[in-house]
Amino acid sequence: MVNNINRLARYLLDGLLPQYCALCGMFSHSDLPLCQHCREELPINQAACPCCALPLPAHIAAPGCGRCLRHPPAYSAAVVPLIYGEYLAYLIQRWKFQRQSGFTRLLATLWLEHAQVTPPDLLVPIPLHWRRQLTRGYNQAELLARAITAQSSSLQRTRIDTHLLYRHRATAAQSAMDAQARTRNLRGAFTVRRRCDSLRIALIDDVMTTGATAEAAATALLDAGARQVDIWCLARTPL
Ligand SMILES: [Zn+2]
Ligand SMILES: [Zn+2]
Incomplete structure (x- = not known):
């Protein structure tokens, strides 16, 4: 109390x-x-793969990164306006561990300042496994979704759905894994609780590392009928 x-x-x-x-x-x-x-x-993710938002040298960014050209991801586009550098990593760590509302407002402000999006039908925060959410007490992706919609006039009416997507098994900690191991680790990690036929959905998270989490969640939503899935994240880890 x-x-x-x-x-x-x-x-x-x-x-x-x-x-x-x-x-x-x-x-x-x-x-x-x-x-x-x-x-x-703070480094802005200006030249990036138009599909997965991987930071690239400006002269090769336009057609996309090699991986997206070889195997296009399930999601349509990733909107990730910042690069996950040292300063932003520090701000995000403080936000996660101290959960001060000033940091949530700051990160939402930074995202809105640089991201150009049209409102989706649904905004879905990438869920944590229930055990991790219980230990942490909150899902940072949901905090970000709420702050972004509260602070933007064009997104104010966008519905946030925290129930649609369910992370039904705890995946092993991913920080030391490469992209392939992450994909294996996440296969089948998400289920969708109801049909979402014809909906345009934006998935939101804080940091996009290899894109494996985004890919697994987007695949589950498309299998459940979604017309399009986009990824909204604050920051992208460079190669
Ligand atoms: Zn790419
Ligand atoms: Zn300063």
Whole structure:
């Protein structure tokens, strides 16, 4: 109970108190925990594969990366406006472990500043396995989805569905796996709880590493009738 009150008080105060920049420690001069100078240091994913958003040299980005050309993924496009560099990794870690609302607003603001999307029929946060969600207490992809729709006039009416997709088995920790091992690890990890015929769905997550999670979730939704699945993520890991 006391914990809940503390959390609520902190949530309210986060939006009112002057914020310090989480990277340089100076006043941020806004209600977000990042100053303008540090914000400009974040690498933008400008030249990228139009399909999987892999950062590429500008002169070869247009046709797409070799992997998408050889094996087009199940999803139609990935909208991932930032590159997962050192600064952003630090901000995302603080967001996940401290869960301050200022960080959620900051990351949603950064995404909205650089992403160009049309509203989908449904926005689906990539689910965690229930055991991981129980330990963490929340799903960061859902926090991001809620902040993005709350902060954008064009996405305000977009419905968020946290029930449609279910991660029905705990997959082994993936950080040390290569792309092929991740794909094997995730095969059949998601099920869809009802038909989603003809729907245009956007899947949302924080970081896209190899795309294996996106691929597994998109495949499950397309098998359940979805017309199109796009991926929305904050940041893409470079090769
Ligand atoms: Zn700063
Ligand atoms: Zn690609």
